[in-house]
Amino acid sequence: MxxxxxxxxxxxxxxxxxxxxxxxxxxxxxxxxxxxxxxxxxxxxxxxxxxxxxxxxxxxxxxxxxxxxxxxxxxxxxxxxxxxxxxxxxxxxxxxxxxxxxxxxxxxxxxxxxxxxxxxxxxxxTKFTHELVRLSEDRLARIQELLDAVGREIYQALEDPERDTYEQFVAVSYLLHRVPETHREHDVP
Structure with a gap:
């Protein structure tokens, strides 16, 4: 494989x-x-x-x-x-x-x-959150870096030759996206 x-x-x-x-x-x-x-x-x-x-x-x-x-x-x-x-x-x-x-x-x-x-x-x-939030460009960049690090950790786990012996089998999902302008005035505090 x-x-x-x-x-x-x-x-x-x-x-x-x-x-x-x-x-x-x-x-x-x-x-x-x-x-x-x-x-x-x-x-x-x-x-x-x-x-x-x-x-x-x-x-x-x-x-x-x-x-x-x-x-x-x-x-x-x-x-x-x-x-x-x-x-x-x-x-x-x-x-x-x-x-x-x-x-x-x-x-x-x-x-x-x-x-x-x-x-x-x-x-x-289970860890779950869904928030509409205003972020500074710096904070958004830090969050993107953290998500990139999570992605790298997941891909390393997928490539680990010992992965089939580990007892924890989990699903990891995340989605970061910009909110349309039409939502900003009404939905975001």
Whole structure:
């Protein structure tokens, strides 16, 4: 498995711009699974899962790592081709960028709902904040530096050869964006 896959084509971006495919790719980064196993984990039908797995495979984001005969059929085990997927700098400004952000937020929402159902109480260790806040350019720059440091720490963890032995499995999400001028007068103290 490679460390990084850089998405450069519209087909790759389109394939990733679906919340279910993002969740599948996340699972396949950690271990190989069959279509049936993925469908059971994500509680969808195997034919629907097959469609999404095929889209990810066609886009070059996952591959078959082994095949095993089982009950007259061949089970195919899929795995992500890279630990981290990033957009190429020249693709970040495309119209697909908005679609990718929206599908990522939907994948986050679905993962949070799934975790809430699993724990059946507040999810242990959850840290969450959402604030509309006015910042000086200096403070904004410091926050951006901190988020960059968090990102570097996450990517180092993804590349750690011992990562599969660690007991803490968490989701880390953050989004920093500017607020439209129309919101500033009414929503921000």
């Amino acid at each position: 490679r460390d990084v896959l850089v998405l450069e084509t519209p087909e790759q971006i389109r394939a990733l711009a679906h919340p279910l495919r993002q969740r599948v790719l996340g699972l396949l980064t950690n271990a190989p699974y069959t279509n049936k196993q993925l469908a059971e984990m994500l509680q969808i039908s195997p034919p629907r899962m097959h469609f999404h797995v095929r889209e990810l495979q066609s886009a070059g984001m996952i591959e078959i790592v082994s095949q095993k005969p089982k009950g007259g059929v061949i089970e195919k085990y899929y795995r992500a081709v890279a630990r981290v997927v990033r957009l190429a700098p020249e693709t970040k400004e495309t119209a697909r960028d908005q679609e990718l952000v929206e599908s990522t937020l939907e994948a986050l929402r679905q993962e949070y709902i799934r975790a809430s159902a699993y724990f059946q109480e507040p999810i242990p260790g």
